[in-house]
Amino acid sequence: MPTHFTGRTAELARLEAFxxxxxxxxxxxxxxxxxxxxxxxxxxxxxxxxxxxxxxRFPDGHLYLNLQGYDASPPLSPHQALEFLLVSLGVPPGSISPDLDARAALYRHVVSGRRLIIFLDNVRSAAQLRPLLPGTSGSLILVTSRSQLSGLVVREGAKRIVIGPLAPQDATDLMRSILSRERVDAEPVASAKLVSHCAHLPLALRIAAERAAIHPLLPIEALASELESGSRRLDVLTTYDDDETTAVRKVFSWSYRDLSPTAARTFRLLGLVSGPEISVLAAAALTRLPPDQAARVLGGLSSLHLLEVAGQDRYRFHDLLRDYARECVYEESEQDRSDALRRLLTWYLFTAEEAARACVEL
Ligand SMILES: Nc1ncnc2c1ncn2[C@@H]1O[C@H](COP(=O)(O)OP(=O)(O)OP(=O)(O)O)[C@@H](O)[C@H]1O
Ligand SMILES: [Mg+2]
Structure with a gap:
């Protein structure tokens, strides 16, 4: 369950009505x-x-699948997605046909008559999703996407809700829940300014709030002004769906500039990683930090919301932050960038070789 969940009353009411x-x-x-x-x-x-x-209300099970529609790596194909879903539904991997139509038919058969929640996150297109829709079932298919997926609304009768930034009041409540009601309410004007610099975008609000929480004695006004000042025109960011520009990149830079030298270096070097996730050991190779120190640094970055936890000892970027880290990595010399990348690739080669050897020995 997400911590500090705030607002979205109207959206939850619409979902409930559906x-x-x-x-x-x-x-x-x-x-x-x-x-x-x-x-x-x-x-x-x-x-x-x-x-x-x-x-x-869906007692027969809950499935989650990230379709990676917007990752640096290619989106999951329907073929791969069906395999994952079938295995999650208890079908032995050996009995899953390589043929797409056969996979889809087996999936429809297994899901038939079951009341499931199937949560398909980061869907790129209706074409990627369609083979994953079971024919008949009392199931709930819950989809998120940065695309409009209009074809799904027209052809499959999907119920679409456009999610915008938080309402200003809810954005302030999110700040209150992280910083304390007293601190936010003591400076209502500055707090309103701070949430507006974050474009009411929850991702930016949480980063800004975590930074403010680390400086308990600093007036919110000082933080808000800091976001306002400087090379603001350079620090705007264009969001994906429209041309609206925000000071969100400034929020990122504000957190980044406040990191310890080791954490800042780790953050920017992670911008070199093109896969969707990274393990602590791979990050240790990338940064040449001892593994326990790399684990601490990655944990610290995730507590500041600059990284997300992707599993046991694994982390990933939100891609707005990956884009930002990719810009920052140019603070490293060309030599340091290529050395870091070489260490990472050597690590991957080494682990691939180990894995191959383990398979041969089996
Ligand atoms: N209603 C909310 N209350 C509190 N925090 C929130 C809320 N919504 C989002 N957040 C926080 O904002 C961040 C981004 O949210 P989330 O990952 O859900 O965005 P998203 O729309 O799914 O983005 P993407 O398109 O990149 O997948 C997360 O750290 C999350 O914890
Ligand atoms: Mg998401």
Missing amino acids: LTAFDAGEPATLLITVLVGAAGVGKSTLAIHWAHAVRD
Whole structure:
């Protein structure tokens, strides 16, 4: 469950209305809800929150799959996605056909008659999603995407909600929940300025709030002014879905500039990584830090919301932050960048060789 979940009352009410109408309708149909909006606006967080709230109404299981529609690596193909879903549903990997149509047919058969929540995160296109829609079932398909997925609304009758930034009041509440009500309410004007510099974008709000929490004696006014000052025109960022510019990049730079030299170097070198995730050991190779220190630094970056936890000893970037780290990495000399990359690739080669040897020995 996301911590500090704030706001989204209207969106949750609409989702609830969709589900109520669905429950009152034909039993063997699908409810497809699609949350669309810009990067970092809070689609996945809302989807997780709602799925958690309604999980008891779908007693046959809950599946999650990241379709990687916007990662640096290619999106998951329907072929790969079906395999993952089938294995999650308990089908032995050996009995899954390599043929796409056969996979889709088996999937429809396994899901048929089960009331499941199938959460498909970061869907790139309707074409990527369609093979993952079971024919008939009382299941809830919960989709997030930065694309509009209009074809899904027209052809499959999906219920779409456009997720925008938080309402100003909710953005302030998010600050209150991280910083304390007293601190935010003591400086209402500065707090309003701070949330507006974050474009009411939850991703930026959380980073700004975590930084403010680290400086408990600093007036919020000082933080807000810091975001306002400097090379503001250079520090604007264009969001993915439209041309709206925000000071979000400035929020990132503000956190980055405040990191210890080791953490800042780790952050920018991580910008060289092109895969979706990185392990602590691979990051240690990249940065030439001892593994326990690399683990501490990555943990510290994630507590500042500059990285996300992707699993046991694994981390990933939100891609707005990856883009930012990629810019920062040019602070390293060309030699240092290529040395770091070589250490990382050597590490991957070494682990691949180890894995291959283990397979041969099996
Ligand atoms: N309603 C909320 N209350 C509190 N925090 C939130 C809320 N919505 C989002 N956040 C925080 O904002 C950050 C970004 O949210 P999230 O990952 O859900 O965005 P997204 O729209 O799914 O982005 P992307 O398109 O990149 O997947 C997360 O750190 C999350 O914890
Ligand atoms: Mg998301």
